[in-house]
Amino acid sequence: MKKLSFILLLALVVHLVVSIVFILDPPFLHSTRLSTVYKTYLLPGPFFTESRIINNYALHLSWKVNGQWLPPINPARDNFNRYHARFNPADLYRSRLDRTFYLRLFLKPGLSTAEIKSRKEFHQFRQYLYDQHVPKEADSIRLTIINKQAKNSGLSVDTVYVVVSK
């Protein structure tokens, strides 16, 4: 049993040393597979990182009926507010799903509107919107992505994408 104890002690020391290396996060380890696996499964975090909380993206969805654009809705925001009204976590999960659909599509750097519309993710998202929110009589949808950024105790708002699709 002494041998087993020694092996476990060694394993613990190695794990602690490796963890400290990943916590210090040297640049040469950033994109390695070991780093990804370790930081995803063995050392989850960090949480509330700067890159995730300084920028915020909202989707405004509008559709055209009889040649007229109707007032936009923000499904993720509506579900988020519904969660706070009812405290039902299912609403929060729905809000996260709504956000994931557009974040995975519009946060890819350097994509033109035409490129976005040609991606598989866009068609999945469009289908989801039609099934969930857009009425059958609508002949087009318009997606507006707005970026809010907080810096120096102030907010800046910018329209990042406007995509119109049949």
Added chain:
Amino acid sequence: MILISRYQTYFSNFLQAENHARLITFFCKPLYAFLFAKIIFLWPVLHDSVRYLPYEFTSPLRHVIYAPIKLAQFDLNAFLISTLILLLVAMVIRINYFTSALIFWLSFNLSRLAFPVANGSDYVLNLFLFLSVFLPVAPSFKSASLRNAQHIISNFAFLLCRTQLALIYVLSGFDKMTSNAWRTGDAVYSIINLDYFINPRLSISFNETVYTMLAWAIILFELSFPFLIWFKQFRVYVLVAGITFHIGIIFFLSLPDFGTVMIITYCLFIPEQWIIRHKGSCQVDPDSYRDET
């Protein structure tokens, strides 16, 4: 050399010490209950996630690791109901290798399936469910030496669980300390003013000094927790501070899953005497875990 030898002896004694049976039960069963509740709330969203963002098996290895996803893609309700039944059984019976391993595997697959709505809580949950596979000592071997090895591995896994919790805080605290937005308080301003974080029913506004102070209070808490928690004289205060911190995250920052799973992990540090006092409700037979060698 003497110091190393002393630490090795201390470590060996810890591994050979009495098993933390009550704490293990007190830690694992709330994790199972949390996963149970999570599945209930995820249910309708998972249907859409599977339908619109289907998981694609890109390598032969994934066919093995994510085999339960095949069942989920074939019949999601059957997958979820069978997972719920397993969790119910695991919450009633004694913690053991089979249910622990199966629950980890299913939870890991569930997180993959629900990746569009996953967040830090899923990674924390899966990490501790993985470590909990090594926590039980049941079913035990007949051989005394193998039983002793089970006991040592269980104690090691318990120590590793505690260490991981401490490391999660070190990582988060260190990242915040090296971030300009956190040091200046901009991060707190951002959390309070941007959408999808703060409870929209609250209307909060502070001056810059308060944002900076709040940010530093969070950084100091996250950096001190992993050290102070190991000292018995600070443990209760640190746990109370941590629970308050995570209740704040649940109610103000709209992260009920993350806040809850972090509070559950605090069971690892609850003084065992507290649980002994509530032995009747705990329903654990400590003798069944005690090493008989």
